[in-house]
Amino acid sequence: MATTLPSLPATAPVVGRRSFFGGLIRTRKARRRTVNGLTIFSLCVGALFVLLPLFWLIDTAFKPAQLAFQIPPHFFYRPTLANFRTLISGQDSQYFSDLGHSLILMVSSVLVALVLGIPAGYSLARSRFRGSKTITVWLIIAYITPALVYIVPLYAIYQKLNLTGSYLSLILYYETFELPLTIFLMRSYFSDVPRELDEAARIDGCTRWLAFRKVILPLVWPGIATVTILVAMSSWGEYFGALIFAGPSTTTAPVAIQNYIGLDSSNWSAMAAAACFLVVPVLALTAFAQRGYMRQIQSASTG
Amino acid sequence: MADLIDTGVSAPPGALSTSEHSIRTSPSGKAPPGLRMVRSWIDKRFFAIAATPAIVLVTLVTLIPLIVGIYLSFTNYQPISPSFKFAGLVNYRQLYHDGNTHAAIKNSLIFAGAGIVVELFFGLCIALLLARRMRGMSILRTIYVLPLMVAGVASAVTWRALLNTSNGWVNYFLGLVGLGQPNWLASTSTAMPSVILADAWGGVPIIAIVLLAGLLSLPKEPVDAARMDGASEFAILRFITLPGIRPVLAFAVLFRLVDLFRQFALFSIVTGGGPGLATNVLNFYVYQTTFVFGELGYGAALAIALVVLMAIPLLIIFKLASRGR
Numbered sequence: 001m002a003t004t005l006p007s008l009p010a011t012a013p014v015v016g017r018r019s020f021f022g023g024l025i026r027t028r029k030a031r032r033r034t035v036n037g038l039t040i041f042s043l044c045v046g047a048l049f050v051l052l053p054l055f056w057l058i059d060t061a062f063k064p065a066q067l068a069f070q071i072p073p074h075f076f077y078r079p080t081l082a083n084f085r086t087l088i089s090g091q092d093s094q095y096f097s098d099l100g101h102s103l104i105l106m107v108s109s110v111l112v113a114l115v116l117g118i119p120a121g122y123s124l125a126r127s128r129f130r131g132s133k134t135i136t137v138w139l140i141i142a143y144i145t146p147a148l149v150y151i152v153p154l155y156a157i158y159q160k161l162n163l164t165g166s167y168l169s170l171i172l173y174y175e176t177f178e179l180p181l182t183i184f185l186m187r188s189y190f191s192d193v194p195r196e197l198d199e200a201a202r203i204d205g206c207t208r209w210l211a212f213r214k215v216i217l218p219l220v221w222p223g224i225a226t227v228t229i230l231v232a233m234s235s236w237g238e239y240f241g242a243l244i245f246a247g248p249s250t251t252t253a254p255v256a257i258q259n260y261i262g263l264d265s266s267n268w269s270a271m272a273a274a275a276c277f278l279v280v281p282v283l284a285l286t287a288f289a290q291r292g293y294m295r296q297i298q299s300a301s302t303g
Numbered sequence: 304m305a306d307l308i309d310t311g312v313s314a315p316p317g318a319l320s321t322s323e324h325s326i327r328t329s330p331s332g333k334a335p336p337g338l339r340m341v342r343s344w345i346d347k348r349f350f351a352i353a354a355t356p357a358i359v360l361v362t363l364v365t366l367i368p369l370i371v372g373i374y375l376s377f378t379n380y381q382p383i384s385p386s387f388k389f390a391g392l393v394n395y396r397q398l399y400h401d402g403n404t405h406a407a408i409k410n411s412l413i414f415a416g417a418g419i420v421v422e423l424f425f426g427l428c429i430a431l432l433l434a435r436r437m438r439g440m441s442i443l444r445t446i447y448v449l450p451l452m453v454a455g456v457a458s459a460v461t462w463r464a465l466l467n468t469s470n471g472w473v474n475y476f477l478g479l480v481g482l483g484q485p486n487w488l489a490s491t492s493t494a495m496p497s498v499i500l501a502d503a504w505g506g507v508p509i510i511a512i513v514l515l516a517g518l519l520s521l522p523k524e525p526v527d528a529a530r531m532d533g534a535s536e537f538a539i540l541r542f543i544t545l546p547g548i549r550p551v552l553a554f555a556v557l558f559r560l561v562d563l564f565r566q567f568a569l570f571s572i573v574t575g576g577g578p579g580l581a582t583n584v585l586n587f588y589v590y591q592t593t594f595v596f597g598e599l600g601y602g603a604a605l606a607i608a609l610v611v612l613m614a615i616p617l618l619i620i621f622k623l624a625s626r627g628r
Contacts (some may be wrong), residue, residue: 036435036437039432039435039437040437040439042428042432043429043432043433043443044443046425046429046447046507047443047446047447049504050446050447050449050450050504050508051446051449052465052472053453053458053461053462053465053504054449054453054461056461056464056465056472057457057461060464069470070470071469071470071475072475073472073475112360116356116357116360117357119353119354119356119357120353120354120356120357120358122350122353123349123350123351123353123354124354126350127350127351129350129351129354132354135354135358138361139361142361142365144561144617145365145369145610146564146565146586146606146609146610146613147565147567148565148567148586148589148590148606148609149368149369149372149606149607149609149610150364150365150368150369150372152372152375152589152593152599152602152603152606153368153369153371153372153375153603154368155382155593155594155599156371156375156380156382156599157367157368157371159382172363172364173364175360175361175364176361176364176365176368179357179360179361179364180361180365183357183361207342207345207346207349208346208349208350209345209346209349212349212353233452233454236454237453237454237455237456237457239454239455239456239567239568239571240567240568240571240590243571244594254454254455254456254457254568257456257457257460258456258460258571258572260460268464271460271464272460272461272464275456275457275460275461278454278456278457279452279453279454279457282452282453282454283449283452283453285452286445286448286449286452287445289448289451289452290445290448290512293448293451293512293513293516294516297512297513297516297517297551297554
């Protein structure tokens with residue numbers, strides 16, 4: 001029914017149909033109900049596909065280790081914290097310091113990106129100095145270039161400078177994507193603030209710095225918060241560069257998780273518990289990040 | 304902010320030259336002339352000064368590796384031996400003759416091509432459904448955002464476990480509904496579809512959310528008008544909705560293609576490039592060449608090949624998208 005009716009013009013003579021279906025209004029209502037039902041049904045099927053891996057992850061993390069491999073899977077069991085306990089104090093306790101490495105790297109690289117990127121974003125949003133267009137294009141190219149293009153030569157450079165395994169090596173590499181992303185997104189947030197506010201502050205006697213600091217910056221705090229989340233996420237989940245550059249004292253959590261996969265046997269329980277530490281804190285930020293994605297889409301598809 | 308604007312009304316008259324004025328009334332207005340000159344110099348060049356540190360760092364971390372990488376691609380550099388020499392086009396000649404490289408390029412194109420088609424189709428369907436105004440839609444929208452939040456490594460280890468032939472849930476559920484239970488990651492014919500499936504888990508929601516943002520910002524009047532005129536739903540989609548979200552559509556395709564060509568975690572964790580060379584895409588092959596086999600010079604040449612391989616479809620789509628704008 002839903003397949004035949006949409007092609008009928010709404011303005012078609014309905015007299016005959018009215019008697020047949022018992023009124024156009026009711027047909028439309030029924031049609032809408034069918035379409036709505038189908039919409040919800042297909043979206044729920046898709047949602048199941050989306051939720052399945054997340055459910056597996058959380059389920060396996062809380063499942064006793066001896067049940068993790070069993071087929072058919074046990075869905076009813078006494079949830080246990082044993083898998084998390086091995087990560088904290090047991091044989092895998094190294095993972096906690098790896099989480100710490102990830103955290104240190106995230107905070108420091110995001111700080112660098114914000115401190116340098118916010119003024120640069122403001123500058124690119126406000127002034128048309130020579131080469132500002134080139135810089136914007138270069139930022140996009142730098143951002144989409146495959147990580148590998150930086151990682152291969154950086155590996156040689158770091159070896160030469162004896163930097164391999166240090167925090168600095170990773171922070172510098174992280175800036176290849178964090179800084180362009182920060183500048184680009186901040187530029188779009190600053191572009192939303194009317195220039196008249198800058199001018200008003202200037203007439204009031206503010207220097208450009210004060211106008212930026214006291215007038216413009218307070219207006220983009222929500223933007224800065226969103227950008228911080230997006231950039232922090234990109235650092236938190238980074239895997240390729242950390243796999244290459246991190247040493248024993250800088251191993252990050254994503255690289256550590258990969259170590260739970262043996263060639264012959266995997267420790268699924270510890271792996272899932274470790275991945276939970278990586279995923280669950282970020283999931284809590286979904287609502288904020290959602291707004292950020294929308295912004296990224298708007299600014300990237302128009303500018 | 305509000306009081307700063309308010310005082311703008313009562314600003315002393317005669318403030319003709321803003322730069323002069325700003326110095327006079329800036330907080331430490333009684334500064335010595337030298338400092339004042341420095342301040343006005345900074346103020347005049349504020350935008351350049353604000354942008355410089357970031358631009359310098361971006362240049363440092365992106366342009367220098369790029370140049371060094373191009374240089375290394377002409378050498379026989381190996382991290383284990385300290386001396387290396389200029390080797391001319393040897394690496395590029397090897398690239399041209401290396402069967403593994405050809406297989407890797409082919410795999411990259413299959414993965415990116417099939418991946419983008421699958422993800423675009425399902426992404427567009429989901430976006431169109433999510434754009435309908437119904438009760439409970441905001442919950443569904445949030446669910447579809449979740450994969451965007453999951454670190455690539457976490458989804459990779461999860462899919463590796465889910466697609467496990469004997470202990471994985473996917474085969475268990477397939478068995479429940481009476482379907483065959485393929486040897487997902489261990490067979491050459493299903494390994495690539497498996498990785499595409501795992502990538503689609505993250506990619507379809509990204510495309511759906513991007514397109515949803517475009518759909519929600521479309522004006523409703525043209526659609527209503529077309530419906531009044533008796534246009535079919537398909538005609539509305541084809542002639543009004545899709546052209547309306549064209550820039551967003553182009554962005555979604557470009558954005559995803561870039562990520563498909565750059566996908567690393569899935570190949571490194573789920574298949575390891577195997578079985579055989581079945582899922583060895585160029586991005587992963589460069590990693591192996593450089594860091595497993597230690598051929599850094601050749602790896603640098605392959606990395607440049609990857610950029611070229613990626614740039615061609617991107618430029619074509621970009622041209623198509625910006626034509627007739």
